[in-house]
Amino acid sequence: xxxxxxxxxxxxxxxxxxxxxxxxxxxxxxxxxxxxxxxxxxxxxxxxxxxxxxxxxxxxxxxxxxxxxxxxxxxxxxxxxxxxxxxxxxxxxxxxxxxxxxxxxxxxxxxxxxxxxxxxxxxxxxxxxxxxxxxxxxxxxxxxxxxxxxxxxxxxxxxxxxxxxxxxxxxxxxxxxxxxxxxxxxxxxxxxxxxxxxxxxxxxxxxxxxxxxxxxxxxxxxxxxxxxxxxxxxxxxxxxxxxxxxxxxxxxxxxxxxxxxxxxxxxxxxxxxxxxxxxxxxxxxxxxxxxxxxxxxxxxxxxxxxxxxxxxxxxxxxxxxxxxxxxxxxxxxxxxxxxxxxxxxxxxxxxxxxxxxxxxxxxxxxxxxxxxxxxxxxxxxxxxxxxxxxxxxxxxxxxxxxxxxxxxxxxxxxxxxxxxxxxxxxxxxxxxxxxxxxxxxxxxxxxxxxxxxxxxxxxxxxxxxxxxxxxxxxxxxxxxxxxxxxxxxxxxxxxxxxxxxxxxxxxxxxxxxxxxxxxxxxxxxxxxxxxxxxxxxxxxx
Amino acid sequence: xxxxxxxxxxxxxxxxxxxxxxxxxxxxxxxxxxxxxxxxxxxxxxxxxxxxxxxxxxxxxxxxxx
Numbered sequence: 157x158x159x160x161x162x163x164x165x166x167x168x169x170x171x172x173x174x175x176x177x178x179x180x181x182x183x184x185x186x187x188x189x190x191x192x193x194x195x196x197x198x199x200x201x202x203x204x205x206x207x208x209x210x211x212x213x214x215x216x217x218x219x220x221x222x223x224x225x226x227x228x229x230x231x232x233x234x235x236x237x238x239x240x241x242x243x244x245x246x247x248x249x250x251x252x253x254x255x256x257x258x259x260x261x262x263x264x265x266x267x268x269x270x271x272x273x274x275x276x277x278x279x280x281x282x283x284x285x286x287x288x289x290x291x292x293x294x295x296x297x298x299x300x301x302x303x304x305x306x307x308x309x310x311x312x313x314x315x316x317x318x319x320x321x322x323x324x325x326x327x328x329x330x331x332x333x334x335x336x337x338x339x340x341x342x343x344x345x346x347x348x349x350x351x352x353x354x355x356x357x358x359x360x361x362x363x364x365x366x367x368x369x370x371x372x373x374x375x376x377x378x379x380x381x382x383x384x385x386x387x388x389x390x391x392x393x394x395x396x397x398x399x400x401x402x403x404x405x406x407x408x409x410x411x412x413x414x415x416x417x418x419x420x421x422x423x424x425x426x427x428x429x430x431x432x433x434x435x436x437x438x439x440x441x442x443x444x445x446x447x448x449x450x451x452x453x454x455x456x457x458x459x460x461x462x463x464x465x466x467x468x469x470x471x472x473x474x475x476x477x478x479x480x481x482x483x484x485x486x487x488x489x490x491x492x493x494x495x496x497x498x499x500x501x502x503x504x505x506x507x508x509x510x511x512x513x514x515x516x517x518x519x520x521x522x523x524x525x526x527x528x529x530x531x532x533x534x535x536x537x538x539x540x541x542x543x544x545x546x547x548x549x550x551x552x553x554x555x556x557x558x559x560x561x562x563x564x565x566x567x568x569x570x571x572x573x574x575x576x577x578x579x580x581x582x583x584x585x586x587x588x589x590x591x592x593x594x595x596x597x598x599x600x601x602x603x604x605x606x607x608x609x610x611x612x613x614x615x616x617x618x619x620x621x622x623x624x625x626x627x628x629x630x631x632x633x634x635x636x637x638x639x640x641x642x643x644x645x646x647x648x649x650x651x652x653x654x655x656x657x658x659x660x661x662x663x664x665x666x667x668x669x670x671x672x673x674x675x676x677x678x679x680x681x682x683x684x685x686x687x688x689x690x691x692x693x694x695x696x697x
Numbered sequence: 698x699x700x701x702x703x704x705x706x707x708x709x710x711x712x713x714x715x716x717x718x719x720x721x722x723x724x725x726x727x728x729x730x731x732x733x734x735x736x737x738x739x740x741x742x743x744x745x746x747x748x749x750x751x752x753x754x755x756x757x758x759x760x761x762x763x
Contacts, residue, residue: 526711529718537721537729545714547760554704558714 157366157401158441159280163211164287166302171319171326179205179298180497182317182330184305184343187214188279189465189482190336191286195233196486198296199611200494200664205328206290206297207319209304213287216442217278217364219479220399221380224264225567225590226483227271228606228666234292235285236271243275244398249380251559255387258549259556263564268649269593270604274476274564276378276399308333308343308461315460332493333461336482339449341467347458353451354525356472358532359410361445363425366403367438371396382561384531384546388431393531393561395474396432403441406432407473409531416445448472450525452517456510464489469517472528474562477520484568485513491612491664495688505689508575516568523563530560574692576669577661577683583671584655591666594650596634596643605650608632608643612664613687615680618645619656624677629684663687 170176181197183190186208194204222230222239230236250260263273290297306325307318315333319326335343344351365371372381378398386394395407408428410419418424425443452469456462465482489509495501533539548555570576571588579587594605609616610630617623623631623640631640634650645651654660661670661683670683685691706713720736721729741750 523711526715530714535721535729536726537724537733538718541717554706554710557704557707557710560711560714563711 159278159401161212161215161280164299164301166211166322167300168323169300169303169319169321169326169328171328172321172323176328178314179203179328179330181205181332181334181493182207182315182328183334183336184208184317185336185338185465185467186210186283186287186299186301187336187338187465188219188282188286188479189486190334191283191290192230192233192483193334193336193464193486193490194297194299195235195286195290195293196490197494198290198293199233200490200498201296202494202497203296204298204334205330206299207303207305207317208299208301211301213283214279216444217280217399217403217405219279219282219476220276220397220405221476221480221564222275222277222282223476223480223565223567224269224271224273225565226480227275228590228593229483229487231271231606232487232611232666233286233289235282235289238285239275239277239282240271242281242400243277244378244400245272245275246378246380246398247273248377249382249561249564251556251561252381252383252386253546253549254383254385256550258546259559268595268647270595270606271593274380276397276405278399278403279479281400305337305342308346310459310461312459331460331497334489334493335461335463335467336465337467339466339470341463343461344453344463344467347461349453349458351451351453353449353521356448356450356528356532357412359412359414359416359419359445359447361406361408361410361419361425361428361443363406363408363429363443364399364403364441365406365429365433365438366401366441367433367436368402369433369436370398371404371406371433371436372398384559384561389428394432395561410445414445420445448524448528450521450528452514452521456514457506462489462493462506462509468513469521471517471520471524473524474527474531475520475524476562476565477524480565481517481520484516485509487665488513488516492689501688502690502692502694504692504694508573508689508692512568512570512573512575515570515573519568520565527560527562570667575663575687575689577686579671581673583658583660585653585658585660585668585671587660587668587670589668591662591668592653594634594645594653595647596650597646598641598643603643605634605643606666608641609662609666613684614662615659615675616654616662617659618654619651619658621657621659621672621674623659624675624680626677626680626684629680661687 181204183206247263304320381396383394392409397405464485471477492505533542567590569588576587615631618634633642635645659672659675669687
């Protein structure tokens, strides 16, 4: 059954009648990134107004693959349970050459994690759940649909926005403007910021089909299947994913010189799908023809304007690094912006969002550009090497690992960056990494490490290590006792992942920022101060 | 079919492949073939062991070329 695109209600904003008090944050764009940004800020106690030119969720499935780290972040935002309930859980990717399977990879080969490697869930469901969740903060999140931002000015200590509504224009002011307005960001365009990078000439067709029988055939387990040169689409590549509601994502490489408009018609698409599914009945739910681009902004922070998600960086989709990268952006920015607005950190802390996430997006672009290069050889010699890698892959393990149909999104490590304190001894969990999950047992029964970390900074102790008490800093113990909340580690997963006798300072976004063998109050306070940006050079803007 | 038992490229296989493609960037097909020949000779010298090298040649030859 097709998704019911119910419009969100429009209400006339107060700014039409009288000037509004300055907002702490204006978020442009109510896609998954803008909505998640608003919820994260609300959970830190920061109010925002979210402005979107539209009044429905994403049309078409668009982003469908949500990675483990993203699910952990969505859990903190309060939507992961619904996503897990609806989504299709998977972790196996299979790669085929012609008819033969040549290599399968397991994206989460170890036990002891609350969330799976991936779920597939259409973007429209994610947006629906995020809108529902945002409405749980009526005093902190002001959702304004059919509010199109048409102009903005940076006034050094605030931004001023002009907004068009069905009832006419109005203006509003905000301490910070967060541009979550997507790959074609009008905010970025208005500022004339350079957004050029690598554009790939090949065109790809995305088609979502609904069918009762699975195109995966006998395999009951949902997986990611990728073909090089499949019998049903000779000489090109193809990708198959399962989504909820019996919807399947088919992604087909087209000719370089294909007519994109003609390709996105039922006349052209239906025979291509029949070549895959045979005579099984199906319904075409959505289709789109696109080219890949790999581009990022030089700077994500421009005075009072901050770029987040696709407005800051776009990648080719093989690797699920677009939506997942954007969610890591909001996770990184939320606590920093809140700390600055609440006077707990210098404005320079916002610059560290650029340092950390620009690095993360460069990593995503590198991986997705390489996958795209492998999929679409540009010269005869590239095609020759690709063909021989595929042949060798049938027999040789090393060649299987050279096959690149997308290296799937992994949490970005922020090791070595300014906010992290390098440990004196090499720590099992290097500062900069996102926390590793582990099954725990507590006073209320079985739980997970990612679920017991309270909001804000946390000092985590694993095994034989004493945690100093510091005002305003939560402590959590695993496999130890103390006057702070403590959990058992029945399977030994936490001790294996964090080491027995180590303490870690964990940021509000779940990244480790310091590791200690024997933490003193002074050492923890120094690390905390560093992570709050107090050692950073003064912001110049 | 003999199998190359070790995967010595992982986890840096993508860096290697990217560097190999970059080495060919801008070359004509003839120049690329010459580059490949030089590379094979240089790599053979690195491996050194004649038994290994002949085994590798057989392994590569063991595919039907159309």
